[in-house]
Amino acid sequence: MATATPTLPKKKPKREELKEGEVLCEYCTAKCCHYFAMPIEVPDEKQDFEFIRWYMIHGEVSIFCEEDDWYLMVHNVCDHLQPDNRCGIYETRPQICRDYTTDECEYDDEWTYDRYWETPEQIAEYAEAVAPRKRGQSIRSPEPALLPVIG
Numbered sequence: 001m002a003t004a005t006p007t008l009p010k011k012k013p014k015r016e017e018l019k020e021g022e023v024l025c026e027y028c029t030a031k032c033c034h035y036f037a038m039p040i041e042v043p044d045e046k047q048d049f050e051f052i053r054w055y056m057i058h059g060e061v062s063i064f065c066e067e068d069d070w071y072l073m074v075h076n077v078c079d080h081l082q083p084d085n086r087c088g089i090y091e092t093r094p095q096i097c098r099d100y101t102t103d104e105c106e107y108d109d110e111w112t113y114d115r116y117w118e119t120p121e122q123i124a125e126y127a128e129a130v131a132p133r134k135r136g137q138s139i140r141s142p143e144p145a146l147l148p149v150i151g
Contacts, residue, residue: 049127
């Protein structure tokens with residue numbers, strides 16, 4: 001009985017190695033179709049960080065910064081992404097997808113975020129370190145109540 005030989009994925013060429021007529025998307029994992037990011041207000045007080053924590057307890061989201069701009073990233077695959085990482089509604093795709101180009105896409109994986117948080121606990125810890133405290137508010141935990149005297 002003959003077994004099928006698995007097909008190996010195409011070698012991912014560098015941008016400059018593409019031949020005439022080839023498209024980056026032929027080699028890509030479609031990162032751009034696995035999330036979307038929206039700018040959010042820069043948090044500058046404790047309440048702002050609480051809103052960010054609230055965003056993060058609602059599923060697969062993260063927060064990142066590029067320079068001084070903050071973003072909410074929602075990790076969710078486009079409903080129309082096909083198994084071959086191509087668009088299933090390419091001819092009728094939304095305008096935002098039409099405007100997106102491969103000129104500066106994530107194909108090369110050569111970028112990192114200035115700051116990146118994956119959990120609400122990370123945001124809370126960051127807020128604790130950077131959010132301004134109310135006048136007279138200590139960095140220390142409050143003193144615990146005394147234990148009752150048993151007698």
